[in-house]
Amino acid sequence: MAGNPIAVIVAVGPGTGASIARRFASAYPVVLLARSPENYEAVAADINKKGGKAIGISTDVSNESSVNAAFEKINQEFNGAPIAAAIFNASTRPKRKSVLELSVEEYQNGFDVSGKGALIFSKAVLPGLLEHGEDNPTQSPPTLIFTGATASVKSNALMAGFATHKFALRALSFSIAREFAPKGVHVAHAVVDGAIDTPFTQGFIADWASEASISSDDIAETYWNLHQQSRRCFTNEIDIRPMMEKW
Amino acid sequence: MAGNPIAVIVAVGPGTGASIARRFASAYPVVLLARSPENYEAVAADINKKGGKAIGISTDVSNESSVNAAFEKINQEFNGAPIAAAIFNASTRPKRKSVLELSVEEYQNGFDVSGKGALIFSKAVLPGLLEHGEDNPTQSPPTLIFTGATASVKSNALMAGFATHKFALRALSFSIAREFAPKGVHVAHAVVDGAIDTPFTQGFIADWASEASISSDDIAETYWNLHQQSRRCFTNEIDIRPMMEKW
Amino acid sequence: MAGNPIAVIVAVGPGTGASIARRFASAYPVVLLARSPENYEAVAADINKKGGKAIGISTDVSNESSVNAAFEKINQEFNGAPIAAAIFNASTRPKRKSVLELSVEEYQNGFDVSGKGALIFSKAVLPGLLEHGEDNPTQSPPTLIFTGATASVKSNALMAGFATHKFALRALSFSIAREFAPKGVHVAHAVVDGAIDTPFTQGFIADWASEASISSDDIAETYWNLHQQSRRCFTNEIDIRPMMEKW
């Protein structure tokens, strides 16, 4: 018999991914995927210490073999458990540069994560999400969430690479949403419009006013609420910004 | 001293409005505005019986004097209480007809509600929302939610009237959102895409499958979650549809 | 027998409307509608002097009787001629103000033009456009163009009124486009994003660089090209901006 449903989060770092991991760990064992163990070890330890259950697996989400190996481990560890929630939070960082300076390699690297990585992850989690949907049609339907950015809907000058990858991710999210909604899987795309308050961003934004940045814990709470929506109330896209953001 | 914060909902009927009223009544005294008392009396009685506090006021939202009179009553009844949440749920019904058959009067009537009504309501609640924001900056910032429809983002053939009014409402919502976010007011527009399961719609949709319709209670829960978002995580637009909806 | 096809333009002033009138006058007799004769007299005289044919009719586009009276005159003057092109170029001016300062009357006045006026004009011209389509299915199908603005797609703070009216106009345009395309009428909405170089704007924009503004003659040429599109290549929305515009 399959185990209790789990949540799978990629990628986990010190910011949004960690907050999402903690929030979903209050209800499910969580699997944390990231390329480098240093990105998930502290979060996993913290969750386990507080009575939750978390495991981390070093995974390159842009590499199908790496992801498949991770999911074999997950199936063994959790006895083929269904997946209640899967969060795709991986991204490259935005870099401003002229399209004339943008190398094909860098352009491809972004697609490796936001395009191929998102597809590979989706294909890996959808069977487990579908299984959870069959077990549990009404309460907290299986949920797949993709984290987007301002660049998911606006492609500014000097942001050709980042915007391409984020537009691509949004397209993938919508197509999966439309294909799998009738099968009970809730797919949502979040346009995270603004800087997220993480150790990383705190370093380079001067005069950081809290209301000018998004709280990663609040993103996690919003994702949790998306997961709580019933089959009769699916939100497929949501925007998120701090009160001081211009849009 | 001002009273405890309240929630104000227009329009209340047997469907979404009633669900929203019940949900927000779990935290606040609620004021229910609708043209006809028969639209709010049963809901208000039910809330009061269950230990909440609800009053209904017969109001024509498209008429500034009527709305101002209602808010005078509200201020008296609740001792000038700030407003924690205001929900604009008024609408005309969609009617399919050629633009050649659409009378100027009918076209104006829809704007009276979704345009002028929404402006009049917004002007009436914003001072109370701003006041609540000053008292209570971080927990459940003051929230103004507008209920839109598929026609808010797609203007189909034979739907010129309804789409005009819903596009107009969305424009108003976004402008208010951008103006008042820096002052701590959270404004959200909901694209409710699909039929809502109400006594009215149950009558004309044959073979009603629950997963083909939106639950009004679930809309209310989603609105409540929008209200719970912090100043560091405002969602300004959300879509809502049942799992079987094509989009 | 009906006369040769005509073009009808509302509203005509010294800027875009005059340029459109001159451009379409190279192919059709043109009818210029504006509230005040001073808005069309010089343009009409200029067209007539140069060998074209233009008449102006003082018309309040927001008033159905006034528009109907104008079209009676048009039918008499042109012997019930079909309409090859109709351009809705009427608008109120954008004004920045808080939604708290926006009066219901001002809000209604904008809708009188961009909402009701556009509907009234559309209902008046569609029969003549349909007639032209039957006569002339392939060359320059009958064309109805609506002039929008940045505010047609973005509703900024302090622009609630203008954006509401422009969103409304866009909704009307799309619904008419979808209803009448299968009948051979080409309907297009132009998002004119930027300041237009007219005597009026020249007055208040300092250091006017020509490439920072849109040429009204170039808008007219673009509208003309829309009119030249065949039934097998309808453009329903187009954006227009000068090369220096940020968007």
Next chain:
Amino acid sequence: MAGNPIAVIVAVGPGTGASIARRFASAYPVVLLARSPENYEAVAADINKKGGKAIGISTDVSNESSVNAAFEKINQEFNGAPIAAAIFNASTRPKRKSVLELSVEEYQNGFDVSGKGALIFSKAVLPGLLEHGEDNPTQSPPTLIFTGATASVKSNALMAGFATHKFALRALSFSIAREFAPKGVHVAHAVVDGAIDTPFTQGFIADWASEASISSDDIAETYWNLHQQSRRCFTNEIDIRPMMEKW
């Protein structure tokens, strides 16, 4: 001294590409790029026979070395001529399949063309476009056009691959448009919404009514008109559909 300005078109086949090549050949020597010579040979011969000038170069647009080699040939052949117009018309074909059946390889192949190919082509043509802009600031500013599809703005179920690639292309187009407009380069993205009437599509669409399909010659004419727009009237996005198309 540099030669007269040229136009460069990728990819050229029997449909849209050939029509565009013929239209731009009326004003410029044209370079036709396609993977297989059989795709451009007949068109080039036809243009040359009729007094125009066309050369074809076998090029894999997704391969940077192949594109660079092609542009070395172009520079030799045309003596370093500036580029008046560049049209990116390459695409993979849409294929309906579940995201679960969509291989990473196929997903990558589409990005090779619509993502990497579009970037490689843009980087190759932008220097020549900028040069033309300096020579010729006002008449027919240098123009870069990308051909998109319905899937550029709507990501349907079973179309995850095609939509991803087309969303990506649109993002690239907008970023380049915003970066290079202030330098006088006109970049436009065309949402071609509907089947194009080509020898290929005629084969699989039964009961082909001409008004249900887009004419490739008419697309070419619309692209030509975009190219004619002045620096004071840039259109950055346009949609194109036949009159019978639902949208």
